[in-house]
Amino acid sequence: MSTAPVSIGVAGVLGPATIAQIAAAAEQAGLYALWVNDTPGGDALAALHEAARATETLVLGTGVVPLDRRTPDEILIDAAGLPEDRLILGIGSGQASGPVLAAVRNAVDALRERTSAGIVVGALGPKMRTLAVEVGDGMLLNWLPADIAADQAVEAHAVAPGATVALYVRTALDEGGMPRLRAEAERYARFPKYAANFARLGVSADDTVLTPGAEGLAAYRASVDEVVLRAMTASDDAAEYVRFVERAGELAAG
Template sequence: MTVPLGGIPLADHAAVYAALDRAGFTDVWSAEVNGADAFTPLALAAAWQPRLRLGTAITPAFTRGPGLLAMSAAALADAAPGRFALGIGASSPVVVGDWNAVPYTEPFRRTRDVLRFLRAALAGETVDGAYDTFTVRRFTLERPPATPPPVLLAALRPGMLRLAAAEADGVILNWLAADDVPRALGATGQRRPGFEVVARIFVCPTEDAAHARALGRRLITSYLTVPAYAEFHRWLGREEVFGPMWRAWAAGDRRGAGAAVPDEVVDALVLHGSPERCRDQVARYADAGVDVPVLALLPTPELAAGGAAALADLIGRLGPARVAAHGGWES
């Protein structure tokens, strides 16, 4: 499950984490955009639910200095030995440049360099030298983790997918349909033993299809008009499907952009229906090669009306029926 859950204060997440554990969820993965940072929700989970595995999906490669990013990862790995995975990625010009006042330049090379730095630093090595996009002088973690966390790379198109396969411990996918997974994984080549595939999957567990599709269209027009995601979906073969949306958005016609997204595309990218139906749709990602399907829970009319009791019931109904010890799914 993606944490924290919207609308619930972090201080009240102890009950959320307990409910996730009871329902059979094995992992909680955080995101970092403009809400909570990636590490605080996981630090709380480490203290409150010592069986849950923790992951960041993702921490931007630009917004912390290399040393601070290594320190944050090492501290969480120390708090949850063997239960933490660090996911990093390029993020976007808005998050990096507009909100954090950091130049968003050479995102592929910056992410590659941060990945290489982290692999060395988290192993306890002294890092001293120049990468293509930054220079580090004699940095050594004071307390390197006894179990260095795996480092996963968020990737969309072939270049980053190949980098993940060559140098990271896994890949994090986002904003793709279950039918898109084989194409994405095909670009990584043959997977090494232990290479982990994580995918964030948007889930709106309601049988109010109009609500789910309206919300899905807002998300799709917000995210898939960003250049990196637009190029990703062109690569996936959706130029014809999304072309009208992209043209309307570029012309400033936000309403027209949303109206141009067909229902079947919304349904493929934002899962909806009863919790049991959503769970079955998530299983299709696992069948396509995803090791850790990470749900991103979207608001529904039922949750708005039912409060904490409705959330607890929903978590139980979404709970993985076939989940194995570390997030992989059994047949």
């Protein structure tokens, strides 16, 4: 696998204005894409509208919109006007109950009928990973060491050679971001589905992150089709994220 492009991921709670600044910096730094987590109080699609106005070529993605909070119809309404040629709609099952695989399949089909944007699925277990590449354009992985991400990418490409495998990697590029990185790892290690997955894979959350110096970035770039550095900064000040983006651009170019 060739060296994957590097992107940045941020939380929607930063707000559209701050995310627009980050997007402009990411495009200037030569990063591939901006992914925005859709969270309670943080509307990813609203942020992407501002990011689109601030950029010309940067790919824009939602990482991801949970289907328990927004239906495909609502996603399409909120995405209207975004440049579909550089938009990736990332969706996930969230806390949906019932037949989750069927719900995700139906959502991908509904989106596919009405948009030419890329559609990827946030996937953890093997069934969801297979579904993501069978019906979508690819999958967005999370909390994996490079070797396991590589294995899952190989499996995905065996099912759908043209599918894109992107991977979120929590990253602190200076010591100021380390407290937040540690807290994020501890928080996810307590989530039942992630705790079960870490146990099944025989890894810890700390095995899946990048710390200052970013040793291991090359291995991640060799393992998947796109590496999304989920930015862990000392604060939510826009200047902190711009510095992160500039450093990420240097690492990607180097």
